[in-house]
Amino acid sequence: MASVRFTVTPTKAEDLPGLSDTSPDISSRSGPRVCFGSRESVNRSDPLSEVSGAVTTTGGDTPDHSHVEQGDGNSKISSVYINNTHGVDDDDFYDRNLALFEEEMDTRPKVSSLLNRLANYTNLTQGAKEHEEAEGIGEKKKPSKSPHMGTFMGVYLPCLQNIFGVILFLRLTWVVGTAGVLQALCIVFICCCCTLLTAISMSAIATNGVVPAGGSYFMISRSLGPEFGGAVGLCFYLGTTFAGAMYILGAIEILLMYIAPKAAIFEAKYPEGEGAAMLNNMRVYGSICLLLMSLLVFFGVKYVNKLASIFLACVIVSIISIYVGALVSAFNPPHFPVCMLGNRTINGHELDDNQCAKTIIHHVPTLVMTTYLWKHFCQGPELNASCDEYFMSNNFSNIEGIPGLASGIISENLWSSYLSKGDVVEKGSLSSSHVAHPSSTHQPYVFADITTSFTLLVGIFFPSVTGIMAGSNRSGDLKDAQRSIPIGTILAILTTSIVYLSSVVLFGACIDGVVLRDKFGDSVKGNLVVGTLAWPTPWVIVIGSFFSTCGAGLQSLTGAPRLLQAIAKDNIVPFLRVFGHGKANGEPTWALLLTGLIAELGILIASLDMVAPILTMFFLMCYLFVNLACALQTLLRTPNWRPRFSYYHWSLSFLGMTFCLALMFISSWYYAIVAMVIASMIYKYIEYHGAEKEWGDGIRGLSLSAARYALLRLEEGPPHTKNWRPQLLVLLKLDEDAHVKSPRLLTFASQLKAGKGLTIVGTVVSGNFLQSYGEALAAEQTLKHLMDKERVKGFCQCIVAQKPREGISHMIQSSGLGGMRPNTVVMGWPHAWRQSEDPHSWKTFINTVRVTTAAHLALLVPKNISLFPTNSEPCTEGYIDIWWIVHDGGMLMLLPFLLRQHKVWRKCGMRIFTVAQMEDNSIQMKKDLATFLYHLRIEAEVEVVEMHDSDISAYTYERTLMMEQRSQMLRQMRLSKSDREKEAQLVKDRNSMLRLTSIGSDDDDDTDGGERDRMGSMTWTKEKTAQYRVTHSGCSTPEGFRDMLSIRPDHSNVRRMHTAVKLNEVIVNKSHDARLVLLNMPGPPRNPDGDENYMEFLEVLTEGLERVLLVRGGGSEVITIYS
Secondary structure, X not given: OOOOEEEEEOOOOOOOOOOOOOOOOHHHXXXXXXXXXXXOOOOOOOHHHHHHHOOOOOOOOOOOOOEEEEEOOEEEEEOOOOEOOOOOOHHHOOOOOOHHHHHHOOOOOEHHHHHHHHHOOOOOOOHHHHHHHHHOOOOOOOOOOOOOXXXXXXXXXXXXXXXXXXXXXXXXXXXXXXXXXXHHHHHHHHHHHHHHHHHHHHHHHHOOOEOOOOHHHHHHHHHHOHHHHHHHHHHHHHHHHHHHHHHHHHHHHHHHHHHOHHHOOOOOOOHHHHHHHHHHHHHHHHHHHHHHHHHHHHHOHHHHHHHHHHHHHHHHHHHHHHHHHHHHOOOXXXXXXXXXXXXXXXXXXXXXOOOOOOEEEEOOOOEEEEOHHHHHHEOOOOOOOOEOHHHHHOOEEEEEOOOOOOOOOHHHHOOOXXXXXXXXXXXXXXXXXXXXXXXXOOOOEOEOOOOOOHHHHHHXXXXXXXXXXXXXXXXXXXXXXXXXXXXXXXXXXXXXXXXHHHHHHHHHHHOOHHHHOOOOOHHHOOOOHHHHHOOOOHHHHHHHHHHHHHHHHHHHHHHHHXXXXXXXXXXXXXXXXXXXXXXXXXXXXXXXXXXXXXXXXHHHHOOHHHHHHHHHHHHHHHHHHHHHHHHHHHHHOOOOOOOOOOOOOHHHHHHXXXXXXXXXXXXXXXXXXXXXXXXXXXXXXHHOOOOOOOOOOHHHHHHHHHHHHHHHHHHOOOOOHHHOOOOEEEEOOEOOOOOEOOOHHHHHHHHHHOOOOOXXXXXXXXXXXXXXXXXXXXXXXXXXXXXXXXXXXOEEEEEEEOOHHHHHHHHHHHOOEOOEOXXXXXXXXXXXXXXXXXXXXXXXXXXXXXXXXXXXXXXXXXXXXXXXXXXXXXXXXXXXEEEEOEOXXXXXXXXXXXXXXXXXXXXXXXXXXXXXXXXXXXXXXXXXXXXXXXXXXXXXXXXXXXXXXXXXXXXXXXXXXXXHHHHHHHHHHHOOOOHHHHHHHHHHHHHHOOOOOOOOOOOOOHHHHHHHHHHHOOOOOHXXXXXXXXXXXXXXXXXXXXXXXXXXXXXXXXXXXXXHHHHHHHHHHHHOOOOEEEEEOOOOOOOHHHHHHHHHHHHHHOOOOOOEEEEEOOOOOOOOOEO
């Protein structure tokens, strides 16, 4: 007879979601129909085929075998083929193809619904944007835009603007002249290496998840915890605030020195008071400028953001004019004469008559007259007046301040020329008659204003390489922050490093050493030294540097209050809580006020050279902890540490940390100590309730104190998702000879842990603890030897219990200590669950699944564990396939990543499959899933498998019927004869002699035990025995066997079997060649009567797969897209 395929079709398709017809006119049918096809084959010799043979193929209704029940307004179908007594309405089901998972859909949603929620994710914009929106309250509200800035505009240019600053224009020439070209190159190189290494570490942290607006503080605090985060965040805030003060001082210096010298309010009557008068002018004008900038930031943040591009253009034009001027100087050097007396430099401001000589001769009539300089060195204008000895011994001469690129002046500028305060700037190559008489400050020389050294120059120059975090601070505005931040930041550092290094060489090759060492350009009549090299005019540099420093100051005053507000809103520093509040639009009003007050302190210092080392310390502290965070996370191998930026290494981070620490003490050791004390005080204040000191015997006492402190800290709250790592409880079986049955289970655990985290290996010894203590110790030694062999770092736990089932439950409840408790259970699959050798192992297995679910623990069940590779059998190729059916915390994503950290699985690729239903948009699901994986920093191929609604196949129906017949047969045979009680007692006596038994065995089954107790308490007579046989031997008579054949499969079982069969088809089709298949493990049924059916569903689901890992989450998220 031809093979057939049949489908029971209800009146309404929605009534029975597992049993539908694909015909379009199904809703018009008046009764159930049986349709035949040829897709699946059915053997006619099977009982199922005999039943189906009675079904007519006319397509007519069968009212004598089915009826429609009306209740509550819904139609319910009862068929001769389907037992619908446990059926529920379609509204209670989520999917006709996911019936196995429907009971837990409320806690484990479909992947499509999860991806739909994640697709709506957008970064939060910064407070400046909110302020802009609030300023236009009266305007029509515009729709919010998604982050759109790319690498160039969003990271590269802001970093350039923040790195290039006041030091380049005001101090770099002085650094080159004082330290010499070689040492200046060394200073620049050290500082740039420090920031480059920090940028590499920062790129790793920034690409380790989504970084919302908050930038560097967010990254550090979430990587190192609130104590370090608060300390470093406040250091970064103070550094940014003092940077604002430094930029303002630079702008005022340019204004009063080079643009409008006559605007000075305080003027010195004597040369000794010029420095003090200048500082007072800086304080007054700096305070006014700070007030104006603060008001601009408060009332017009949007103008600050719009002017940023103009300020950046000024910087770029200024730098280009320097390069062009250097090239032009090779063949047409600018004329900036410098007056020299012997080898000493004369202040150009004193040349009122522009005569660099002692006397001048008037030809008509012939007359020798003294110059203006004569009056400074002699007691009168007369030729016979008493004069300075050095003045009389040396002659005046003019040299070119800008000899040009082709002059070879670089040979003189290679070496250092450090000066003490009050020393005269001299040119070593000029001859002079040195006398012992020291120079006087009343004489018109160019003097050094501070004592210089290599370390001082490092501290002054370092602020010119800061600003590398400008890109990460704008992470909320970036289209793809994980790609843009590393590329933009590192390119900006490389660009600025090239500019600085080339500028050092150009300055040394084009400008004379005495001009370079002249900090304020007195020798060239008050011109900005770097401006003398610019083309076409020095005013390009003067105006450009003034606007760029103003812009940098505004940026600092804009960013610092928002950083303080972010720290205050985290509520980790209680006394800063008030600064988390602001205006209704989120503008940090109070934080801006505090920032202005702190910046005013920097303004009152009034010296650029004194403020620069202060912010150097705070920035170096911040960079040090960025490197520390990257190094620690790399060495600790935190599961959440998966940076998309892969060009990092812990050694580079430690090198960067060393650079930072060295630079702190090189530039100013006392500032370094002060900065560290401030950071330590903040740290201890945040920590406040720290560990009590508990001194024991040396190192062990310290270890005990540290362990106790760590456990108490872990106990303070549940672990954050980022800190989640699998803490394993591995359940092993021991045979009668105390040998481990499945040692590969521990091998798999070692591959999963990669030597990190907590591992507890446990087993259960059956018996009484008082009598079985020795056997328990032997079992524990066996486990320890196996752990040593597999190189698993962890602990053993052996529990003695009357029933293995109870022992496992006790172990799951009591394992671990404080915050170091297992969160994941690993157990083997009961392979012999269908056989008589271990008849009740599946009940222990299902009970363990229920216990782990109740304890909110994750569960891993490797199937066919004997086929899993050992540690000496690495997989050279292939894939780890993840079948993500429902979302239960992200375990399926995390486990393959952890496995691939081990050498066995390292070369395997990852493929992630998810299932789309009829109502899902599979194309959009694939895009959303790819985006989700991108944010998770997991490299994997993505595929969405479409599972269309299909009819229940004959194979599914047959498989369900055979399963239920087998269950019914076993239930009836279990108590069919009275002498089975005696046999069970003998088995129990024999097993009680064996102290070590399998964890998967539980001969004292609850239901059977209860029945045996009842049987044991009965006094058996012939009448009672006959009565018991009549009531309990359903399959021992022809009538009982005929009743068993007439079983109608339960509707819910048919639907679940349909899910298992359909999923197994697509999994085998796609993953038959995979090295390992990870799959969501459905939960056991809420009704314990269906436990044996549950085992059958799992067998069908994993049929035909070589290596399977069934995964069941613990109900909490274990993976996150955030940093």
